[in-house]
Amino acid sequence: MPLLAIALLAAGTYAFRLVGPVFRYRLRMPDRLRRLLSVAAVVLLVALVVTSALAEGHGFAGWARPAGVLVGGVLALRRAPFPVVVVAAAVTTAVLRLCGVP
Amino acid sequence: MDMRSFWRTLDRGTLRDIALVCLADMLVGASFGAIAVSGGLPLWVPVAMSLLVFAGGAQFAAVGVVLAGGGPAAGVVAGLVLNARLLPFGFAVADVLGDRWWTRLLGAHVMTDESVAFALRQRDRRRRHDVFWTCGLALFAAWNVAVVLGALAGEVIGDTGALGLDAAFPAVLLALVLPSLTDPGTRNAALLGAVVAVATTPFLPAGLPVLLSLAGLVLAARPPATAAKTDSIPESP
Numbered sequence: 001m002p003l004l005a006i007a008l009l010a011a012g013t014y015a016f017r018l019v020g021p022v023f024r025y026r027l028r029m030p031d032r033l034r035r036l037l038s039v040a041a042v043v044l045l046v047a048l049v050v051t052s053a054l055a056e057g058h059g060f061a062g063w064a065r066p067a068g069v070l071v072g073g074v075l076a077l078r079r080a081p082f083p084v085v086v087v088a089a090a091v092t093t094a095v096l097r098l099c100g101v102p
Numbered sequence: 103m104d105m106r107s108f109w110r111t112l113d114r115g116t117l118r119d120i121a122l123v124c125l126a127d128m129l130v131g132a133s134f135g136a137i138a139v140s141g142g143l144p145l146w147v148p149v150a151m152s153l154l155v156f157a158g159g160a161q162f163a164a165v166g167v168v169l170a171g172g173g174p175a176a177g178v179v180a181g182l183v184l185n186a187r188l189l190p191f192g193f194a195v196a197d198v199l200g201d202r203w204w205t206r207l208l209g210a211h212v213m214t215d216e217s218v219a220f221a222l223r224q225r226d227r228r229r230r231h232d233v234f235w236t237c238g239l240a241l242f243a244a245w246n247v248a249v250v251l252g253a254l255a256g257e258v259i260g261d262t263g264a265l266g267l268d269a270a271f272p273a274v275l276l277a278l279v280l281p282s283l284t285d286p287g288t289r290n291a292a293l294l295g296a297v298v299a300v301a302t303t304p305f306l307p308a309g310l311p312v313l314l315s316l317a318g319l320v321l322a323a324r325p326p327a328t329a330a331k332t333d334s335i336p337e338s339p
Contacts, residue, residue, distance in 0.1 A: 001147045001165065005174035009164060010154035012178075013185045017210040020192020021199045034190050039291055039322040041187030042282045045275055046292035047299035047315030048159060048184065053272040055303045057170045065269050072273030076280050082126030089273030090133075093266030 062102035068093030112232050116220070120237045123216050127158065127241060128248035130274045133267040134161060135252025140262050141169040145253050152249040156211060156242060160184045162271050163312065172308030180309035191218045198231040212238030215278055287322050294318035 019027075053069040055061055072089030080088075131152065138148035143165065151161050160181035167177035192210065195218055199209035212235075221234035262268065283289045295318025299311040306314070 001143055001151075001168050001177065002174055003150075005164075005178050006147070006151055006154060009151070009160065009178045009181045012182045013155050013157055013160060013188065014211065016182075016185050016188040017192055017213045018207070019189055020194070021196045021206040021210050024193060024196035029190065029193050034193070036319065036322065037187060037190040039288050040316060040319060041190075042279055042288050043292050043295040043315050043318045043322075044184050044187070044312060045159060045279045046283075047295045047312045047318075048163060049272045049276045049279065050296040051299050051303055051311055052162065052166065052275075053269070054300060057308070058304050061268075064266070065272075068266055068269035069272045069276060072269070073276045073280070076273075076277035081122045082274060082277055083122060083129060085277045086126050086129045086270050086274050089269040090129075090266035093269040094264060095266075097264060097266065 064093045064096035064101045067096055067101075112229070112236060116224075116233060117236075120220060120233075120240060123220075123237070124240050124244040126274055126277075127216070128244045130158060130270050131245045131248035132252030132255065133262070133270040134158065134165070135249040135254075136256035136259055136262050136267055138165050138169075139253045139256030140259055141165075143169070145257070148249050148253050149246075152246050155181070156245065157181070157185050157188070157214065158245070158271070159215075159275060163309065167309040170308040176307055176309040180312060183313050187215075188213060191215075194218060195221050195230075195234055197227065198234045209235070209238065212242050214238065214241060216241055219278075291318040291320075291322035294321055 049069070053061070053066045068089040068091075071092045072085045075088050076082075076085045134152070135148045139145055148161070148165070151164070155161055155164075163184055164177035164181040167180050168174060172180075191213055195209075195213065198221060199206045217234050217238040220237045221230045224230040224233050256262065259265065279292075283292060295315030298317050299315040302311040302314055
């Protein structure tokens, strides 16, 4: 990860953040585009959840990680606090691996 | 600013929720630092990314792509596409960033899924302002401290997998997006997108499958039948 890549990612990210606060009086984003962008964010985040839970490189990550994420997801549905969700997911995965589940 | 009236506008429940999110994100940030360093990246990489990019999803995506051998360019593209969601967020919270140029520059940088979500839950503009800044600044401090600690630990921990740290990030991300999935149109788009991403993962360079999930938007482009009525109202020019 060279410095240039980090700088590009940082600059682009900051530009996305700054457009709204700077142009809010001059630009009005159409509601349709606003909705599409917010749905796009959810679509990307869910895809990131699923691929980072299931895959390691081009292959299957094994059962321990998705099982941990699933436990975290069920706890989140039951409105458990965020730290509980995170710790439960990591502990589930760690315990499964300790038991020999890949 | 009068600090006493600042704290009075924030009720205890909101402060507790912000603290809990900070704590959860610290665990995730520590995992990020540890995974990046134990994966072979130098210590300054996760630390610099966290200070300058300050967007957990993009950081994990970019580092994940690079550690999977996808190359830095693919990592940057994956991170930027993911962060495009910050653009509409900027319009949503622009009114609480203030009119001075330096508060806008600073406020823009601490804009995250969490600070925006918390701010938008408040109806009153004053409370929105207080909640946004409290959550944004607290999270910036918490995240960066945690990433440094995690990165230092990553030099000692040989195998972050044994601790299950790789499950922390998808879990917190899932907890964050779950409330958005109650809307059927969004849910269908996300499901289709997830199927596309998983199906293409074995064949495509790292980072690309997540971008291809945007194909799921075809299900969101057309409003569902129940929403057709409201949609037929002519849109303002």
